[in-house]
Amino acid sequence: MSGHVPPAAIEPLADDAWLVQLGSTIDDTTNARVHALAARLRAARPPWLRDLVPAYTSLGVFFDPDLIDPDAVRDAVLQGLYASDSRADAAVAAGRTIEIPVAYGGAFGPDLLDAAGELGIPSDALVQRHAAATYTVAMIGFAPGFPYLSGLDPALALPRLATPRTRVAAGSVAIGGAQTGIYPRESPGGWRLLGRTPLRLFDPLRAAPALLAPGDRVRFRAIDEAEFMRLSEHGA
Incomplete structure (x- = not known):
């Protein structure tokens, strides 16, 4: 050694x-x-x-x-x-590198505009910088299939909401402190919601229920609402 x-x-x-x-x-x-x-x-x-x-x-x-x-x-x-x-x-x-399509902003990411304002950058710049990084699944926790992703640009770190939401939609992509994560199912949560993916992060009927595993690498790809709906309809 x-x-x-x-x-x-x-x-x-x-x-x-x-x-x-x-x-x-x-x-x-x-x-x-x-x-x-x-x-x-x-x-x-x-x-x-x-x-x-x-x-x-x-x-x-x-x-x-x-x-x-x-x-x-x-x-x-x-x-x-x-x-x-x-x-x-x-x-x-x-390792594995898995692409996660994400519809950013609007109803998919209700915190995007406020988050960009706090960071002092345009919302499209926040989306671009968030999707530009390669993340690593540091661990799975909080809920079955929830990936804690390291690799967030330190300049994009944001504190959690002072009052957590009682309902966060499944597939929501969010920033919590210096991390990014993806909510695998509807649940309460206090992270900043930037967007949502149509992919199912956890499905108990799959051979491997969790889409992501510790050590995987993740890349986000920005999509529009039409592609989000198409992927949702095809059971992504």
Whole structure:
């Protein structure tokens, strides 16, 4: 191993799980280490592994206690953290890039004009800059299929609403602080709504219910109302 790798803290999460804490601040470097560790453990395909749950700075490792001693799992996690697996690392680097069509503004994005005003830029400039970035799914949380996306232009960061909405439409694309996210279903929420996608972020009837997975890359593509309706009608 070359270069300095910050230490990890590993603590029991349950009788059948460890929590691997790789940092204390939300940043792209720490999140990339989380996804790299998950990829290495997944690539090894140990029979005792039940699930991996990545978050911004930590990874939950769930195992079958009938097949392995917890301390042995801890040793395997440490080996995965400090060893190199070229195939797993290449898989992380390649990853998936998924395009998300978004109708910005109007009824689709009721906060777009106010958000642009707060930022001191025209609304079309906000749309252009929001759609220009490549985002990474840092984690899935809050609701099934809700992606927390890192990579937002820091100049576009906006505080959450002082009073959250009781209803946010499914597919709403929003800014919350320094993050972008997509509401997978109708729910309450306090993020700034810029637009909406006709894609279904979560469908329990699909083989893979969540459209996006931690580590995926996301690009937004601005569409008009006509294309939004067409994609909606075709069950996007």
